Amino acid sequence: MGPEAMRFSRRAQEITPFLAMEFGKQAALIEARGHHVVQLNLGEPDFGAPPAVLAALERLSRGTRLPYTSALGLAELREAIAGFYRHAHGVEVDAGRIVVTAGASAALLLVTAALVDPGDHVLVGDPSYPCNRRFLSGFGAQVELIPTDAASRFQLDLAAVQRHWREDTRGLLVATPSNPTGTSVPPEELAAICRWAHEHDAWRIVDEIYLNLADGHAPTVLAGDPGAIVVNSFSKYFGMTGWRLGWCVLPPQMVPVMERLAQNYYICPSTIAQHAALACFQPGSLAVCEQRRAEFQARRALVLEGLAGLPLDVPVAPDGAFYVYFDVTRTGLDAMQFCRRLLDEAHVALTPGHDFGVAGAQRYVRLSCAASREELSEGLRRLSAFISRLP
Numbered sequence: 001m002g003p004e005a006m007r008f009s010r011r012a013q014e015i016t017p018f019l020a021m022e023f024g025k026q027a028a029l030i031e032a033r034g035h036h037v038v039q040l041n042l043g044e045p046d047f048g049a050p051p052a053v054l055a056a057l058e059r060l061s062r063g064t065r066l067p068y069t070s071a072l073g074l075a076e077l078r079e080a081i082a083g084f085y086r087h088a089h090g091v092e093v094d095a096g097r098i099v100v101t102a103g104a105s106a107a108l109l110l111v112t113a114a115l116v117d118p119g120d121h122v123l124v125g126d127p128s129y130p131c132n133r134r135f136l137s138g139f140g141a142q143v144e145l146i147p148t149d150a151a152s153r154f155q156l157d158l159a160a161v162q163r164h165w166r167e168d169t170r171g172l173l174v175a176t177p178s179n180p181t182g183t184s185v186p187p188e189e190l191a192a193i194c195r196w197a198h199e200h201d202a203w204r205i206v207d208e209i210y211l212n213l214a215d216g217h218a219p220t221v222l223a224g225d226p227g228a229i230v231v232n233s234f235s236k237y238f239g240m241t242g243w244r245l246g247w248c249v250l251p252p253q254m255v256p257v258m259e260r261l262a263q264n265y266y267i268c269p270s271t272i273a274q275h276a277a278l279a280c281f282q283p284g285s286l287a288v289c290e291q292r293r294a295e296f297q298a299r300r301a302l303v304l305e306g307l308a309g310l311p312l313d314v315p316v317a318p319d320g321a322f323y324v325y326f327d328v329t330r331t332g333l334d335a336m337q338f339c340r341r342l343l344d345e346a347h348v349a350l351t352p353g354h355d356f357g358v359a360g361a362q363r364y365v366r367l368s369c370a371a372s373r374e375e376l377s378e379g380l381r382r383l384s385a386f387i388s389r390l391p
């Protein structure tokens with residue numbers, strides 16, 4: 001007898017796969033057949049957590065009771081994150097406005113649940129991180145993707161926001177630096193966009209998950225707009241993707257709402273991860289993370305140099321996140337064909353632009369520079385050989 005027929009929600013039927021992870025699944029199948037795949041499809045630093053965090057984990061694993069924490073997160077961790085804003089960004093943030101979450105993903109899920117009603121009109125740039133718009137549409141938002149191009153460094157600017165603004169626009173979501181392009185919105189432009197939204201009684205969610213990897217020391221949006229809703233994570237700068245830990249900074253009146261949502265939706269973020277993450281803010285760990293930031297910049301330079309010799313055009317150099325977004329038009333393939341064939345024939349996993357939007361999606365491919373220099377060099381070698389075999 002076959003499996004019972006099930007009817008799934010419209011939400012479940014409409015959500016499309018996260019292609020970066022789908023390409024990872026294909027890569028794992030090829031590896032299971034005994035081939036090494038250079039995996040540059042996911043934004044996953046290869047360093048792991050800073051050593052002091054791993055040492056804390058080891059201590060915690062020895063007979064420590066690990067009960068649920070407050071749904072808002074451990075008070076000490078919220079204080080430590082407030083200290084990070086003070087030292088890294090020179091901004092005072094009340095720890096009571098910080099909510100620890102199961103990754104930036106859970107922060108985005110809860111924030112969206114707190115703000116979006118079905119039919120709400122919301123603005124998001126295209127290209128952008130796919131899951132963000134799916135949180136919004138999952139709660140019924142009418143998401144309008146605003147096409148961007150190289151002229152605005154593939155980011156929203158005030159003029160574009162104003163052109164697409166409607167009487168019933170409820171909010172906007174920006175990630176800066178961006179995934180997939182690695183580019184940032186200039187701070188003055190971001191402040192102007194936020195001011196516009198604020199003046200129109202709209203919320204603005206700013207995903208700053210790559211902020212601490214930005215060139216120079218980019219300011220948090222909170223420096224210009226204390227009312228912005230900010231999302232951040234331990235995944236990228238602290239190299240803790242699998243630990244599932246992030247945070248958000250909220251307007252004070254939103255904290256009890258988020259607490260109720262977190263209590264009901266998942267009780268609290270991982271207790272052991274929260275205790276261990278306290279060690280992220282020790283000076284030694286921060287020094288390690290800064291060294292890694294410099295290493296990411298060197299890796300990015302290596303990739304840009306490698307791509308420069310190939311018929312792959314990088315319209316805008318990244319200035320923050322460890323991604324490079326390039327145009328494959330000159331190869332005669334579209335992005336999906338390019339990525340599929342590159343994986344099958346050369347065992348390099350990248351992510352097609354189709355993951356990130358509609359505008360120009362079929363021309364662009366994202367490469368994550370978070371892998372080691374050896375892997376990146378091998379990836380570039382295979383990429384070059386693959387292209388030289390094309391007609």
Ligand SMILES: Cc1ncc(COP(=O)(O)O)c(C=O)c1O
Nearest residue numbers: 103104105129175179233235246
């Ligand atoms: C822009 C952006 N936001 C959010 C996330 C989710 O990150 P987390 O691992 O903290 O859930 C990612 C992950 O790549 C991302 O690129």
